Amino acid sequence: MDWGEYSAAVHRWELVTGRPAPHPTPPGRRGLAPAFVEWLMGFPAEWVTAAHLGLPRAAQLRALGNSVMPAQAAHAVSLLLDDLTGLHGLPFRQPARTRWRRRPAARGPGRPTRPPSAARSRQTGSRARRRTCG
Numbered sequence: 001m002d003w004g005e006y007s008a009a010v011h012r013w014e015l016v017t018g019r020p021a022p023h024p025t026p027p028g029r030r031g032l033a034p035a036f037v038e039w040l041m042g043f044p045a046e047w048v049t050a051a052h053l054g055l056p057r058a059a060q061l062r063a064l065g066n067s068v069m070p071a072q073a074a075h076a077v078s079l080l081l082d083d084l085t086g087l088h089g090l091p092f093r094q095p096a097r098t099r100w101r102r103r104p105a106a107r108g109p110g111r112p113t114r115p116p117s118a119a120r121s122r123q124t125g126s127r128a129r130r131r132t133c134g
Contacts, residue, residue, distance in 0.1 A: 017042060026057070034060035041069045 001023065003010045010021050022035040034049045034057055041064060048060050055063070 013040070019045060032061065034064060037061065037064045041067065042071055043067075 001021070003021075014020055017039060019039070022039050023033060024036045025031065026033045035045075038045070038048055043064075048055065048063050
């Protein structure tokens with residue numbers, strides 16, 4: 001296949017992946033071939049396109065489109081680990097002790113409220129007597 005101006009990049013990626021580039025479009029159809037996308041992303045052969053998975057072409061492309069390249073994920077994890085290593089070297093400072101106050105429960109949509117009878121039964125003193133006495 002003639003890759004035109006991309007032939008150097010395709011050849012380089014063939015050397016990295018260790019396998020030849022599949023045909024970019026399915027024979028007689030429009031759009032990308034899932035095997036080509038799989039190869040471009042650096043997944044092993046038949047990672048998503050294996051026949052025993054029984055995935056239709058659209059599902060294969062959706063799965064590949066929602067995935068992350070293994071090389072990209074490895075690079076991201078290495079950057080995060082470098083950051084954590086750098087943070088680990090910093091001195092740890094204990095947070096100041098604070099007194100925690102209990103906040104009143106929010107009343108609103110989706111929050112349970114006490115039934116009116118339970119609220120009345122808790123009232124004591126003159127307010128409760130006024131309600132019951134009339």
